[in-house]
Amino acid sequence: MDFQKSGGLLPAIIQDELTGDVLMLGFMNAESLALTQQTGEVVFFSRSRNKLWKKGESSGHVLRVREMRVDCDADTLLVRVEAVGPGACHEGYRSCFFRKVEPDGSAPVIAERTFAPEKVYGSEKTR
Amino acid sequence: MDFQKSGGLLPAIIQDELTGDVLMLGFMNAESLALTQQTGEVVFFSRSRNKLWKKGESSGHVLRVREMRVDCDADTLLVRVEAVGPGACHEGYRSCFFRKVEPDGSAPVIAERTFAPEKVYGSEKTR
Numbered sequence: 195m196d197f198q199k200s201g202g203l204l205p206a207i208i209q210d211e212l213t214g215d216v217l218m219l220g221f222m223n224a225e226s227l228a229l230t231q232q233t234g235e236v237v238f239f240s241r242s243r244n245k246l247w248k249k250g251e252s253s254g255h256v257l258r259v260r261e262m263r264v265d266c267d268a269d270t271l272l273v274r275v276e277a278v279g280p281g282a283c284h285e286g287y288r289s290c291f292f293r294k295v296e297p298d299g300s301a302p303v304i305a306e307r308t309f310a311p312e313k314v315y316g317s318e319k320t321r
Numbered sequence: 322m323d324f325q326k327s328g329g330l331l332p333a334i335i336q337d338e339l340t341g342d343v344l345m346l347g348f349m350n351a352e353s354l355a356l357t358q359q360t361g362e363v364v365f366f367s368r369s370r371n372k373l374w375k376k377g378e379s380s381g382h383v384l385r386v387r388e389m390r391v392d393c394d395a396d397t398l399l400v401r402v403e404a405v406g407p408g409a410c411h412e413g414y415r416s417c418f419f420r421k422v423e424p425d426g427s428a429p430v431i432a433e434r435t436f437a438p439e440k441v442y443g444s445e446k447t448r
Contacts, residue, residue: 199368199369200327205332205346207334207343207346209343213341214340214341214342215341216334216336216343216399218392218397219332219334219392219397231422231424241326242326261421262421262422263418263419263420263421263422263431264418264420264422264428265345265346265417265418265420266410266411266412266414266417266419267417268428270345270346270417270418271422272343272418283393284393285393287393290392290393290394290397291390291391291392291397291399292390292393293390293391293392293393294388294389294390294391295358295389295390295391295398297358301391301395304390
């Protein structure tokens with residue numbers, strides 16, 4: 195893997211294995227990649243909090259790894275997962291890509307909420 | 322869009338609209354995003370060559386935008402495309418994610434080649 199292009203971090207695309215939907219994109223450093231492989235559940239490196247981030251650590255909405263792929267340049271990961279729970283997005287949607295970009299620059303919501311984030315996350319800001 | 326988290330670049334996930342397959346990941350700066358929206362075909366910003374990169378400029382394997390989505394944090398794009406030609410990957414595959422990462426660290430090829438890259442790209446290194 196080439197961790198250097200993005201300063202030690204690889205983009206990791208998370209795809210629902212069953213539906214093919216792209217759920218989110220996170221970043222992994224070498225340690226989070228190793229933990230993901232060891233535990234079978236996705237661990238990112240949070241750029242905003244500058245630390246390891248086990249997806250689902252507060253919500254329980256973990257991402258179970260079904261298959262991992264690497265691209266031609268060995269600098270991007272595609273992680274095909276079983277997404278546990280009603281949604282991967284901390285805003286209450288199945289996928290983080292719940293807004294469409296229109297030609298006029300607007301970005302309307304095109305998905306239905308699948309859970310109430312305030313009930314899942316409470317006042318916490320972790321995801 | 323939040324272009325600041327990755328130094329002016331947003332990761333852009335390219336997904337085949339028909340099959341749901343993730344084809345590749347590139348980066349866009351504000352100019353390449355504007356060109357993508359204006360032309361309806363994907364233009365990246367190449368980090369290695371440090372310049373705009375119209376996907377398919379030498380191969381003809383352009384990516385026609387069918388829908389663009391943005392994630393909850395407005396720092397990642399999902400571009401659903403019609404992929405023109407036999408493959409998006411410069412190594413001769415439909416998708417750049419043609420290798421699987423195994424627990425032992427190996428990464429065997431799991432897809433069939435769909436074209437001969439030396440015939441499409443010649444000696445050029447552009448894609």
